[in-house]
Structure formats: structure tokens, C-alpha cells
Amino acid sequence: MRTQHYLSLISLIISTSMLFSAYCQEDSETQILLQIKSEWGNHPALDSWNPSSGNHCSWLGLNCTGGVVTSVRLSNQNLTQPIPNSMCHLKNLSYIDLSYNELPGGFPQFFNNCSSLQHLSIAQNFFVGTLPTDLDKLPSSLTYFDVSGNNFTGEIPVSIGRIANLKELHLDGNLFNGTYPVEIANLLNLEYFSLAWNPFLKPARIPDEFGNLIKLKVLWMTRTNTIGEIPMTLSKLTELEQFDLGWNQINGTIPSWIWSLEKLNILYLYSNDLTGEIITGSIRCLNLFEIDMSINSLNGSIPESFSNLKHLSVLFLYYNFFTGEIPASLGLLPNLTDIRLFNNNLAGQLPETLGNYSKLWNFEVNDNRLSGQLPANLCSGNNLVSIVVFNNYFTGEIPPSLANCNALNDIQLYNNRFYGEFPSSIWSITNLNRIMIHDNKFTGMLPKRLPSNLTRLEIHNNHFRGEIPTFSERLQVFKGSNNNFYGELPENFSGFSFLQELSLGSNKIIGSISQSIQVLKSLTTLNLSSNKLTGSIPDSIGSLPVLTTLDLSNNELSGSIPEDISHLNPTFLNLSANNLSGMIPQSFKNQVYNQSFLSNPDLCTDSNSNTILNLPVCNLTLSSSNKLSRELIAIFAILGFVILINIGIVGFLLIRARIKGKTASYDHETAWKLTSFHKFDFTEYQIIEGLKEENVIGSGGSGKVYKIGLNNDEYQIVAVKRIFVGHKMDSNLEKNFNAEVNILGQIRHGNIVKLICCISSMDSKLLVYEYMENSSLDRWLYGKERMHGSQPLDWLTRLGIAIDAARGLCYMHHSYSQPIMHRDIKSSNILLDMKFRAKIADFGLARVLEKSGEPETVSAIQGSFGYIAPECGKKRKINEKVDVYSFGVVLLELTTGKRANEGDEYEALSDWALRVFLEHGILVDMIDEEIRNDENLPDIVTVFKLGLACTSKDPIVRPTMKMVLQCLSKCDPMNNIRNGFYDDQFDEAPLMLSKKSSRRNMSDDFHEDDDDDSSGSFVVHVS
Known part of the structure; x- marks a missing residue:
């Protein structure tokens, strides 16, 4: 009996001890979790991490086994602070997922x-x-390791x-620019x-040793600078389900x-660079549902044996040299979409x-x-979204299945021989x-709307x-000519x-x-030629800010040519064969427009341009019945001149007296405030006067720009x-103004325009800059719009401008105390001085990033059309x-x-x-x-390709400005084209053209220079 009593007592002590231990452990984990929450800045996502919310195992993102935390899953919670060290104080933690945050x-x-x-x-x-380098110190129990989509380098x-138990290794989407070890x-x-989407510096072959990974199910090596042939040893990977070697140089x-x-x-x-025919033999991969061998140099015919792939859904063989017919058996595949x-x-x-047995969608x-x-039943499944068959020899009428295909989004049938309604x-x-x-x-009628x-x-x-018909609100292009x-x-x-x-x-x-055409502010092309239009040309056409092509020829238009149209500086203008009359506007009196005004009998010009424009000289003499004698005209001219002189003197005295009288009252009336950033010897009143x-030299969305001469020392x-803001500045203009002042006022760099001072009053904001004699780059680039009397820029001048601008941006991104995004880089914001040295201007959209490398939240798309990166407006950051x-x-423009x-009729320059x-x-x-015949054509091509690299759709694989500057400098035959070297060392990843989103071939790529020095620099090789 006593023994039994002792055993019961011992059992009670053990149970109590275990309960106490569990309680202590639970209490300890709670304290650790609260510490983690504190180190994470008490982030709102962790609000539930609170003892009042119940047991800690019920808190957001936590999973427990036996009452202790074994899993932390906080994916996509907008976490922005470093991971707390105390996380590993949770001794039983086996699962950590912190993906898709901003850590x-x-x-x-x-x-x-x-x-x-x-x-x-x-x-x-x-x-x-x-x-x-000691990554193998991670726990030996680790089976899953994912660091993809970050900015790891080296x-x-x-x-x-040596992490022997790894089953999944995700290293894709980083900036690894060294090598990957065969020890994998x-x-x-x-x-x-x-391993995909990493800019490895040196081209490398797939190691034969990878054939030892016989348990491998997925091998993803897209865009890894891989060369050579696919090794025979990979044939041992019999478990392989996904085999992806896209976008390399495999031959x-x-x-x-x-x-x-x-x-x-x-x-x-x-x-890749694959060649030859596709030899399939006996196909055994019958579960294959996606094949993409596009953008190679494959030839021969499409294998008939593909018809055995009953699960095949996607077949991409575009951009090759396949010949022969499309196998009829492909139309029998039940899953082909x-x-x-x-x-x-x-x-x-x-x-x-085709379309009979599968629900084609593209x-x-x-x-x-x-x-x-x-095919008659191409859309029999009513699933077809896109049909693109242009540039062939198709004929006949539109099949009924296509006419009733309710899912259609994109129809491209052009340049064939189709007919019928x-x-x-x-x-x-x-x-x-x-x-x-x-x-x-085609025949037929358009709907009313x-x-x-x-x-x-x-x-x-x-x-x-x-x-x-009535246009749709989203319509961007309507081309209906020759109907x-x-x-x-x-x-x-x-x-x-x-x-x-609009081309009709x-x-x-x-x-x-209609005068209402002025609302079409995005219109670049207006072609209404060869119709029966009457009336006058509306002067509102001159207010269309981006119109570059205007063709109103072969109509019955009358009246004079509106002076406002001359503000357009169109690259193509044709007003021929109308009934227009009067004098040609001054800006059109040059050789560029010598075919623009033909067959208008009543049009004329002055004697200086009549031979250029093939037009008669305007008769400006008066009839004899109302002529004044030359002597009388001279008398009136002298009298008028004397009167004007006297009015001018009186006006000057009155203005000076008013200014003197008002100077004392500026504090309570105008209250000009001057903030200086550089030494100067002029007053704010000299600027205001x-x-x-007559001093206006430009204007933009936020105001006018004046050229002011100062008679100081x-x-x-x-x-x-x-x-000019009236009584209250618009919030966006205020933001732009403050951004420009705050940034430019602190910057000191030879390739960024100097802000001398700013002057503010209740109703005006003035920014006083150094004057750039040669205006902006865009005024020198485009043939018919080039500054009056200017010669085309030669290549070395263009290259120097590019290098200067790159230096300014490089300073902003890499050398300033806090990285700066300009957000409105364009040729009109690159200014040129007397010697064509370039400086970046207009920081109205610039933003200082509060922390180095921290992306900025996008609230709205800002920038200028054609220059806006595709991620703007799509990503939060x-x-x-x-x-x-x-x-x-800009490089593509140059x-x-x-x-x-x-770019062309429907693309921006970068897309074209x-x-x-x-x-x-x-x-x-x-x-x-x-510049086409310039002796430096290879360098021009290199810079062109650099422009393609910079405009990659994927921001991850775009070069940094350091890399861009280095590449441009390599194209400089003297390597100091702008009087001085850029001393920064470049240890960035090599340049690469992004193919991630466009999935198109880049036959010439950016490679390491084998003879390069040790600075980590690179060059662009051109075939």
C-alpha cells in the first residue's frame, strides 16, 4: 500500500513538472514573439500578436505543434524592417516563410x-x-531554400x-554576376x-556533373548566359518534368x-542558337503539354509525331526556318489552345x-x-481570343464560326486576299x-457607334x-483611307x-x-486628304500639342492658312490642291515644305521664298487711286517714331517712380522671399523686371521660362x-516646386543644371537657373523641327551629350547622399551650353528616396509619353x-x-x-x-543596343547608370570626350537585354570583354 502511495506521488510530481515546463515554455515563446513584434516596429500586420488575443498559437502567421511554435508564415504582409534576430530563439521553429515583403x-x-x-x-x-561563403552552416535539416527575387550579387x-538534404533550391531572379559552382x-x-534570370558575367556550359541529379524534377536555367550544347549526361534525369533552358546561347x-x-x-x-531539324524518333514523353522552341534557327518540317502528344496545349515554334505544310494531325489534338x-x-x-477538337484561344x-x-470551325469552341494571320496569301470570306466568336479581342487579318462582307x-x-x-x-458598313x-x-x-461612325472613347487609331x-x-x-x-x-x-478638333490633345496624325471637305482650316488645329503629320490635300478648303498651325512644326504637311489664299505663314517658308502648298492658285509668299515654295510673290502694293507719296510716308514715319520715343520716356519714368514708391510696401503687398544657393550679384527686383x-523662351505644364539679361558687374x-499661382498654388504645382527647390538647391554637379536661387511671393514662384545657350537636346535632333539654321549633331557630339547626361544621372543614383529618382528624363530636359556640354534639368517630378535602395510608392503615372517605364502604374513600388x-x-533618339x-504607325520608339x-x-x-555614314558606326550600333538594354521591360535586368556610363565611355575614342574621367569603379553585373517579357530573340548580346582590365568593367561586342 505504501509503495502504491509513493508511485502515485511520483506520478503527480512528474505531471506537475511537465505542466509547469509547458507553461513556462508557452510563456517564454509569448515573450519572444512580443519581442519579435517590437523589433519589427509593431507593424499593423502583427496587431493580433497580443496576449489579449488568446493563446499565441492562434496569432496571425503562426502554427504550433504540441503547443509550441513550429511555423512562421508571414508572406505578403508589407513588412519593411529587418528580420529580428530573436526569431531563432523559437527553438522548435522548422518553417519560415517571409516572402513577398519589403525586407x-x-x-x-x-x-x-x-x-x-x-x-x-x-x-x-x-x-x-x-x-x-559558409552557407553550409545553415541547419543540416534544411530541405527548402528560396532566396529568389532579391538583389543578391557576386x-x-x-x-x-554541402547542404546535403536540400530538395528545393531557388536562386532565380537575383543579380548574381559571378559563377555558379559545379558542387551543386x-x-x-x-x-x-x-537558377534563371541572373546576369552571370562569364558564359558557361552546363556542367556534365548536373547529370548526377537523378531526382531532379525541375531544371530552370532561363537567361543564365549558358553556352555550348546540351550535355548527353542530362539524359539520366529521367524524373524531369520541367526542362527550361530558354534565352541562352545554346547551340x-x-x-x-x-x-x-x-x-x-x-x-x-x-x-537560343539551336539549328537543324527536330528529330523525335519514338516519342515517350506523352504527358508533354507545353513546347516552346521559338526564336532559334531550326529548319525542316514540323514533326508529324507531335500528333501523339494528346496533352499538348501550347506549341510555340515561331521565328525559325520551318518549311512545308502544317501537319493536318495537329488539328486533331484535343487540348491544343x-x-x-x-x-x-x-x-x-x-x-x-483546327478548332474542331480543341478550344483554341490564341x-x-x-x-x-x-x-x-x-478553317470553318476555327472558333467552334467559342474560346478564341486572338487570331493573327497577317502577311500571308489567305483568301475567301470570314468563316461563320469567327463571325460569332464572342470572346474575340484581337483580329489581325491584314495584307491577305480576303473578300466579301x-x-x-x-x-x-x-x-x-x-x-x-x-x-x-472586304466590303460592308461600320456600326453607328x-x-x-x-x-x-x-x-x-x-x-x-x-x-x-461615332468613335469609341478608348479609340487610339482609326485608319480608314481608300474606302x-x-x-x-x-x-x-x-x-x-x-x-x-485619324486617317480617312x-x-x-x-x-x-469642326473647331472642336482641338480637344484631341493626343493626336499625332491627321489625314483627311482626297475628300470633298469645304470651309476653312480651323485655327484650333494649331493647338494640338503633339500633331506631327497633317494632310488636308485634294479637298475644297478655302480661306487663309491659320497662323496658329505654324506652331506645330509638323514633320509632314500637305495642304496642296485646295482653294487656299493669302500669304504662307513665316515658319513654313523653307525648303522642307516646298511640296506642301502646290495647286492653290491664290496662295503666295514673299520674294525671299517664292522660288523655294514654287509660289508667286504676294502683291502688297496699293492701288494708284489711294497711294500716298513716298515723301508723305516718310514724314508720317518720322512723326510716329518721335511720338513713340516720347511715350517710351514718359512710361519709363512712371514705372521707375512706381517701383520706387512700392518698394517700401513689398512687405505687406507682394512680400518677395529670396532663397540663395550660390553666390550672385543681382537683386530679386532685376529678375522681376x-x-x-518678349523674354519668354519656353513653356511647360507648370509655367513659362524667361531669358533675362542682367547688367551687373x-x-x-x-x-x-x-x-504663376494666383492666390493659392495648386497642390501638384506646389509639390513640384518644392521638390525642384529641395533637390536642386543641394546638388553640386557639373552635369546637373545649377539652381542659383528661388524667389517666392504669394502669387508667383520663380526658379533662377544658369542659362544654357543651346537650349534642349530635342531642339537639335529632329530634322524638320531642328532649331532654325542649325546643323545636324555629329556623332561625337551626340555621344558627349549622352556621357554628360549619364554622369548626372549616375551622380543622382549612386553618389548623392540619398539616391534621387528624376522620373521625367527626356531629351527636352537635357540642356546644352555653348560648347554642347549637357546638363539634366527640370526636377519637378524628382523624389529623394528616404533610404538607400528603398523603392518609392507610385500613386499615379508621372512622366512623359514614350519615356515612361512599363512598371509605372502597374507596381506599387x-x-x-x-x-x-x-x-x-534618349539613347535610341540619339x-x-x-x-x-x-516608332512607327502604332508603336513608341522603344517598342519599334x-x-x-x-x-x-x-x-x-x-x-x-x-550619322549613318559616320566612321564610328560600330559605336553607334553599340549605343543603340545599349538603349535596348536600358528599355528592357523587366527592371531587374536593366543596367544601372554606372554600367551605362561605363559602356558609353568605352565608345569614346579618346575616353575623355568631356574633359575628364569618371573615376567610380564599376563592379556591377554585366549588361543584358531583357527577354523575360517579350520572349523574342536577341541575336547580338552583351558579353564580357576577355581582354578587359580588372576594374570589373565591360564592353558591348557587336557582330
């Missing part, structure tokens, strides 16, 4: 102390620096190959390995053993069964030699965004008839602010052009930007790479001579340059004709 700093080495850690993800944050440490092949348990043929990988689902070999075979040499007819076979009719049912499709069917023989989502309508060179449209133009253009091009030439349109209309000219994008557009919004480069490589015609 800063280097790799947290205290993770070595998380002794039970199995899963670690810090993906998609703002981590920087190199991975530690080499991937060899020690990573020691991770024999590895099932998922992603040779596609190994036939690939088709024997029975578990393969996804095969990506796009954008996306087929892209464009830009090959395919011929023959399309398989009749079909692109443009730029081939295909013929015949479109264009189905009226298509105009009622709700999501219809783009119709490009020009250069066919265009579909509400339509942005692009190109139907020129067909046989459409009827009246012009049979009649009736009048819209009386009211309001509500169509997105319209960029060679129709039967009558009536006049110079604010005259040494005659000085300044530029004054005035923001942006960084200085938006300036790199804009500067890349090399092509085109404006930022002037990339597309043409991908389709044809570098064409001499792409280079500005003014």
Missing part, C-alpha cells in the same frame, strides 16, 4: 541558429549583397553544395533547381533523347480540323506563305480591342462604305481624348472640319522658370530603374533620330526598335541618316 539588408546569418529549420523562404524582398558560394551537383536529393541540335523523358511536361528551349508558328517559311493550307501564323481559306456580328463583340484588316477586299473597348481600327485599302465612306466628320470630338491617329483619306467625306513676354544671362528606362529612350513617340531588331537584327536604315 531589407543582407542575408540574415542568424538563421544558422534556427537549429530545427527545414523550410526557409525569403523570396521577393529587397535583400542585397552576397550570400555568405558568386553563388561553393558551400551551398553534390545535392543528390535535389528535386527543384532554379547544336535538339538531342533526340529529350523525347524519351517519360515524365516531361514542359520543354522550353526558346531564344495556343499555337504560334509565325515568322517561318510554312506554305500550303491550314488543317481543316492562333498566330502570320508572316508565312500560307494560302487557302481559314465583313460580318456585322463582329462589331457587337463586347471585348473587341483591336481590328487590323487593311489591304484586303464603334465597340466601346475598341482601341485600334485599321481598315484602309478595302471597300467599306457608309457614314463615319467609300461618305457623309460628314463628327461635329463634336469631345470624349475622344485618347485618339492618336481618299473617301467621299463632305462638310467642314525681366519677366516680360559682369553681364550675365539667367533662365527663370515662373510658376518603383526604383531608379525608371530613369534608366527613360535614358535608354542613334535613330526619331522621337520617343515615333526592339521589334525591328528582333526581326531583322541591326539595319542601317534604323540609324539616323545624319
Whole structure:
């Protein structure tokens, strides 16, 4: 009995001890979690981390086993402070997921102390620096390691190959610019390995040793600067489900053993240098559902054996040299949804069964030699979103299935031989965004109102008839020339602010052009030629700020040419064959417009330009009945001159007296406040007196700019930007003004415009800058808009301007105490002095980043059309790479001579340059004709390609401004074109052209210079 009593007592003591221990541990973890919360700045996402919220195991992001925390999952919680060291005080923690936040700093080495850690993800944050060389000190229990989507640089440490239990290794989407170690092949348990999208400096072959990773299911090595052939040893990876080597420089043929990988689902070999035919043999990878071998040099025919891939959903073979017909058996595949075979040499007819057995949603076979009719059931599944078949030899009418395809968004049938009535049912499709069917023989009528989502309508060179419909509010391009449209133009253009091009030439349109056309502020092209328009040319056309092409020829327009049109400086102007009269506006009296005014009998010009414009001299003499004698005219002229002199003297005395009388009252009336940033010897009143209309040299969205000469000790000219605000400044202008003052007032750099002082009053804000004699870069670039009498800029001058501007931006991004984003880099904000030294100006949109490398929140798209990086308005956070994008557009302007919004008829410059480069490589015609024959053409091409690199859609792979500056300096034959070297050392990743979003080929790429010095610099090699 006593023994039993003792045993019960011992059991009670043990139970009590365990309960007390558990209570203590729970209390201890609660304290640790509250400490973590405190170190994270009591972030709102952790509000539930509060003892009043109950047991800590119920708090947000925590999972417990046996009452202790084993998992912390705080993905996508907007965390911005460094990870607290105390996290690893949770001794049982095995799972950490902190992905998709804004966590800063280097790799947290205290993770070595998380002794039970199995899963670690810090993906998609703002981590920087190199991975530690002793990475193998992480717990041996670690099976999942994900640092993707950060900014890690340098080499991937060899020690990573000693984390023996790793099953998943995610290193993609960083800035690793060293090498990746062959020791990764020691991770024999590895099932998922992603190395993609890293700018590795040296081209490398896939190590044969990777064939030892026989458990590997995913091998992702897109954009890793990989060269050579696909090694035979990879044939041992029989568990492989995803095989992605896209966007590299892999050569040779596609190994036939690939088709024997029975578990393969996804095969990506796009954008390489693969050649030869696709030899499949006996296909055993019957689960394959995506194939992308686009953008290579593959030839031969499309394998008939692809018909065995019953799960195939995606087939991309575009930009190759495939010949022959498209196998009829492809039309029998039940899961085929996306087929892209464009830009090959395919011929023959399309398989009749396409669309019968699968729900196609995207079909692109443009730029081939295909013929015949479109398959009758192409959209029988009513799932087709896009049909792109332009530049072929198709004929016949639109098939019924397409006419009733309610999902259609994009129709591109142009440059074929289609005929017949264009189905009226298509105009009622709700999501219809783009119709490009020009250069066919379609007939039919447009609806009374265009579909509400339509942005692009190109139907020129067909046989459409009827009246012009009411535009849709989102319409950007309407090209309907060479049809049979009649009736009048819209009386009211309001509500169509997105319209960029209106081309309705060679129709039967009558009536006049409404003054309301002035609301089309985005209009760049207006072509109404060869119609029956009457009335006068509305002077409101002159208020269209970006109009560059104006063709009103072959009409019945009358009256004089409005003087306001001369403000446009159009690159193409044709007013010929009308009934216009009067004198040609002064700005059009040059050789550029010698074909613009023909066949207008009553137009005339002065004797200085009559031979240039092929027009008669205007008769300015008076009739004999009312002539005054020359002597009388001279008398009146002298009297008038004397009167004007006297009025001027009196006015001057009155003004001076008023200024003197009011000086004492400035404190309570005008209260000018002057803030100086540099030494100067003029007063604010000298600046104020110079604010005259005759001194205006420019204007922008926030005010006018004046050129003011000062008679001080040494005659000085300044530029004054005035923001007139009335009684209360608009909040946006106030923000712009303060931003410009705060930034420019502190900057001291030779390639950033000097802000001398600022002068403020209740109703005006004045910024006084140093004066730049040669205005802005854009005034020197564009042939027909070039400054009057100026010569084209030669290449070395353009290169020097680029280097100067790059230095200014480089200082802002890398050398200033806090990184600065300009956010409105464009050629009109690059000013030139007397010697064509360049300086960056207009910081109205600039922002100082409060912490180095911390991206800024985007509240609205700001910047100028054509220069805006694609991530603006799409992502919450942006960084200085938006300036790199804009500067890349400037480089394209310098090399092509085109404006930022002037790529071609429907693209901005950056999009046009990339597309043409991908389709044809570098064409001499792409280079500005003014520098096309320059002996430095290889350097010009290099800078052009640098512009492409800077305008990559993916900001991660854009170069930094340090890298850009270094590359430009390499193109300088004297390496000091702007009187001095840039001394910063460049240890950044090498330049790369981004292909992540466009998925198009870049045959010439940026590579390491094998003979380069040890500074870490690079050059751009050109074939």
C-alpha cells in the first residue's frame, strides 16, 4: 500500500513538472514573439500578436505543434524592417516563410541558429549583397531554400553544395554576376533547381556533373548566359518534368533523347542558337503539354509525331526556318489552345480540323506563305481570343464560326486576299480591342457607334462604305483611307481624348472640319486628304500639342492658312490642291515644305521664298487711286517714331517712380522671399523686371521660362522658370516646386543644371537657373523641327551629350547622399551650353528616396509619353530603374533620330526598335541618316543596343547608370570626350537585354570583354 502511495506521488510530481515546463515554455515563446513584434516596429500586420488575443498559437502567421511554435508564415504582409534576430530563439521553429515583403539588408546569418529549420523562404524582398561563403552552416535539416527575387550579387558560394538534404533550391531572379559552382551537383536529393534570370558575367556550359541529379524534377536555367550544347549526361534525369533552358546561347541540335523523358511536361528551349531539324524518333514523353522552341534557327518540317502528344496545349515554334505544310494531325489534338508558328517559311493550307477538337484561344501564323481559306470551325469552341494571320496569301470570306466568336479581342487579318462582307456580328463583340484588316477586299458598313473597348481600327485599302461612325472613347487609331465612306466628320470630338491617329483619306467625306478638333490633345496624325471637305482650316488645329503629320490635300478648303498651325512644326504637311489664299505663314517658308502648298492658285509668299515654295510673290502694293507719296510716308514715319520715343520716356519714368514708391510696401503687398544657393550679384527686383513676354523662351505644364539679361558687374544671362499661382498654388504645382527647390538647391554637379536661387511671393514662384545657350537636346535632333539654321549633331557630339547626361544621372543614383529618382528624363530636359556640354534639368517630378535602395510608392503615372517605364502604374513600388528606362529612350533618339513617340504607325520608339531588331537584327536604315555614314558606326550600333538594354521591360535586368556610363565611355575614342574621367569603379553585373517579357530573340548580346582590365568593367561586342 505504501509503495502504491509513493508511485502515485511520483506520478503527480512528474505531471506537475511537465505542466509547469509547458507553461513556462508557452510563456517564454509569448515573450519572444512580443519581442519579435517590437523589433519589427509593431507593424499593423502583427496587431493580433497580443496576449489579449488568446493563446499565441492562434496569432496571425503562426502554427504550433504540441503547443509550441513550429511555423512562421508571414508572406505578403508589407513588412519593411529587418528580420529580428530573436526569431531563432523559437527553438522548435522548422518553417519560415517571409516572402513577398519589403525586407531589407543582407542575408540574415542568424538563421544558422534556427537549429530545427527545414523550410526557409525569403523570396521577393529587397535583400542585397552576397550570400555568405559558409552557407553550409545553415541547419543540416534544411530541405527548402528560396532566396529568389532579391538583389543578391557576386558568386553563388561553393558551400551551398554541402547542404546535403536540400530538395528545393531557388536562386532565380537575383543579380548574381559571378559563377555558379559545379558542387551543386553534390545535392543528390535535389528535386527543384532554379537558377534563371541572373546576369552571370562569364558564359558557361552546363556542367556534365548536373547529370548526377537523378531526382531532379525541375531544371530552370532561363537567361543564365549558358553556352555550348546540351550535355548527353542530362539524359539520366529521367524524373524531369520541367526542362527550361530558354534565352541562352545554346547551340547544336535538339538531342533526340529529350523525347524519351517519360515524365516531361514542359520543354522550353526558346531564344537560343539551336539549328537543324527536330528529330523525335519514338516519342515517350506523352504527358508533354507545353513546347516552346521559338526564336532559334531550326529548319525542316514540323514533326508529324507531335500528333501523339494528346496533352499538348501550347506549341510555340515561331521565328525559325520551318518549311512545308502544317501537319493536318495537329488539328486533331484535343487540348491544343495556343499555337504560334509565325515568322517561318510554312506554305500550303491550314488543317481543316483546327478548332474542331480543341478550344483554341490564341492562333498566330502570320508572316508565312500560307494560302487557302481559314478553317470553318476555327472558333467552334467559342474560346478564341486572338487570331493573327497577317502577311500571308489567305483568301475567301470570314468563316461563320469567327463571325460569332464572342470572346474575340484581337483580329489581325491584314495584307491577305480576303473578300466579301465583313460580318456585322463582329462589331457587337463586347471585348473587341483591336481590328487590323487593311489591304484586303472586304466590303460592308461600320456600326453607328464603334465597340466601346475598341482601341485600334485599321481598315484602309478595302471597300467599306457608309457614314463615319461615332468613335469609341478608348479609340487610339482609326485608319480608314481608300474606302467609300461618305457623309460628314463628327461635329463634336469631345470624349475622344485618347485618339492618336485619324486617317480617312481618299473617301467621299463632305462638310467642314469642326473647331472642336482641338480637344484631341493626343493626336499625332491627321489625314483627311482626297475628300470633298469645304470651309476653312480651323485655327484650333494649331493647338494640338503633339500633331506631327497633317494632310488636308485634294479637298475644297478655302480661306487663309491659320497662323496658329505654324506652331506645330509638323514633320509632314500637305495642304496642296485646295482653294487656299493669302500669304504662307513665316515658319513654313523653307525648303522642307516646298511640296506642301502646290495647286492653290491664290496662295503666295514673299520674294525671299517664292522660288523655294514654287509660289508667286504676294502683291502688297496699293492701288494708284489711294497711294500716298513716298515723301508723305516718310514724314508720317518720322512723326510716329518721335511720338513713340516720347511715350517710351514718359512710361519709363512712371514705372521707375512706381517701383520706387512700392518698394517700401513689398512687405505687406507682394512680400518677395529670396532663397540663395550660390553666390550672385543681382537683386530679386532685376529678375522681376525681366519677366516680360518678349523674354519668354519656353513653356511647360507648370509655367513659362524667361531669358533675362542682367547688367551687373559682369553681364550675365539667367533662365527663370515662373510658376504663376494666383492666390493659392495648386497642390501638384506646389509639390513640384518644392521638390525642384529641395533637390536642386543641394546638388553640386557639373552635369546637373545649377539652381542659383528661388524667389517666392504669394502669387508667383520663380526658379533662377544658369542659362544654357543651346537650349534642349530635342531642339537639335529632329530634322524638320531642328532649331532654325542649325546643323545636324555629329556623332561625337551626340555621344558627349549622352556621357554628360549619364554622369548626372549616375551622380543622382549612386553618389548623392540619398539616391534621387528624376522620373521625367527626356531629351527636352537635357540642356546644352555653348560648347554642347549637357546638363539634366527640370526636377519637378524628382523624389529623394528616404533610404538607400528603398523603392518609392507610385500613386499615379508621372512622366512623359514614350519615356515612361512599363512598371509605372502597374507596381506599387518603383526604383531608379525608371530613369534608366527613360535614358535608354534618349539613347535610341540619339542613334535613330526619331522621337520617343515615333516608332512607327502604332508603336513608341522603344517598342519599334526592339521589334525591328528582333526581326531583322541591326539595319542601317534604323540609324539616323545624319550619322549613318559616320566612321564610328560600330559605336553607334553599340549605343543603340545599349538603349535596348536600358528599355528592357523587366527592371531587374536593366543596367544601372554606372554600367551605362561605363559602356558609353568605352565608345569614346579618346575616353575623355568631356574633359575628364569618371573615376567610380564599376563592379556591377554585366549588361543584358531583357527577354523575360517579350520572349523574342536577341541575336547580338552583351558579353564580357576577355581582354578587359580588372576594374570589373565591360564592353558591348557587336557582330
